[in-house]
Amino acid sequence: MNLIRFQTPGLAAFAELSSLRNEMDRLFEAPLSELARTSHFLSGSAPALDIYEDKDNFVVKVELPGMKKEDIEVSLHDGSLSISGERKSEQKLENAQTHRTERFFGRFQRTVNLPAPVAADKVSGQYKDGILTVTLPKAEEAKPKQIDVQAN
Amino acid sequence: MQTTLEKQVNNRPAYEEYVAPNVNIFETPEGYVLQAEMPGVAKDGLEITLEGTEITIVGRRAPEAAVGETLFRERSVADYRRVFELDPAIDTAKVSAKIEQGILTVTLPKSERVKPRKITVD
Numbered sequence: 001m002n003l004i005r006f007q008t009p010g011l012a013a014f015a016e017l018s019s020l021r022n023e024m025d026r027l028f029e030a031p032l033s034e035l036a037r038t039s040h041f042l043s044g045s046a047p048a049l050d051i052y053e054d055k056d057n058f059v060v061k062v063e064l065p066g067m068k069k070e071d072i073e074v075s076l077h078d079g080s081l082s083i084s085g086e087r088k089s090e091q092k093l094e095n096a097q098t099h100r101t102e103r104f105f106g107r108f109q110r111t112v113n114l115p116a117p118v119a120a121d122k123v124s125g126q127y128k129d130g131i132l133t134v135t136l137p138k139a140e141e142a143k144p145k146q147i148d149v150q151a152n
Numbered sequence: 153m154q155t156t157l158e159k160q161v162n163n164r165p166a167y168e169e170y171v172a173p174n175v176n177i178f179e180t181p182e183g184y185v186l187q188a189e190m191p192g193v194a195k196d197g198l199e200i201t202l203e204g205t206e207i208t209i210v211g212r213r214a215p216e217a218a219v220g221e222t223l224f225r226e227r228s229v230a231d232y233r234r235v236f237e238l239d240p241a242i243d244t245a246k247v248s249a250k251i252e253q254g255i256l257t258v259t260l261p262k263s264e265r266v267k268p269r270k271i272t273v274d
Contacts, residue, residue: 048227054220061216063191063227065254090255093178093185102174103189115223129214130191130254 045108049083055144058114058136065130066090066103072127074134076120081134084109116142170233173211173256177236181268183261184242190232191254192216197231198251200258202244208235211256241266 052059062083064072072085089105117139125134173188193211201208211232238244243263250257 049224050222050227051224052219052221053223057219058223059219061227063254065189065191066187067253090187093180096178096180096185099177099179099184101176103176103187104174112224127253129194130189 045104045106046110047083047108049110049112051112053115056137058116058118058138060112060134060136062110062132062134063130064127064132067127067130069127072125072132074123074125074132076118076123076136079117080111080113081136082109082111083132083134118142169230170210171228171230172234173209173232175234181262183259184239186236186256186258186260188232188234188256188258189254190251190256192227193232193251193254193256195251198249198256200247200249202238202247205238205240206235207238207247207258207260209233209256209258 048063050061052061060081060083064085064087067085067087071088072083075082075084084107086107087105089103114136118136119139122137123134125132127133173190175186175188177187178185188209188211190211192213194214197212197214199208199210199212201210209232213229213231238260239262241262242260246261248259
């Protein structure tokens, strides 16, 4: 379901072996979605995403910490929503020595197929606290309808 | 098996009470800069504690308005927590922090006495 980011095999792989063991242990304990979110091996560069539905809308939330609004691209095509962009690193520090680099920088893309048609012209997005929320109002024909029962 | 899975969805099991945020740590002659990814955390959700030789970072997710039913979920609901050991060279009185779009930046300056300085020769 998730694409795994390619990583050059090398010394770093050895350092990850012990955490691989932890992952194996957790594999049997955690629900799969939870695992994909927290696992370093499985999540790669794909940002975590939630989809919610209520009577009138689909709501998609994506974790995109530290981005600029301009670097996020949201598009809708044939009933599938695509969220892409580039996570850029903040300005480089001078004479800096690096102790840890766990954050991901680079391009990412997620595409989800929406279960029902949406009103493409009414889709809106909001970016706050590093979370992108896309609200997609359902198309009129996809909304549940109340039918009045006539009694004679 | 099924019951175990349901239980974990309904009550959060102990191991996912907190998740460790991904961090980048840089050191310059002036001090350290720590960046932690905590999407969903606003300024009021942050707790940064300096105690002894450790710094503890806790980020609590801002409450989100519930929307209908969940179709698909990957995001964790757990709060963030991570502890780091401090270099004794850090001047703990001057540590500062800010959070912007889910990135926490903690600046930990080194105390004056350990900073490299040039001596002018008369």
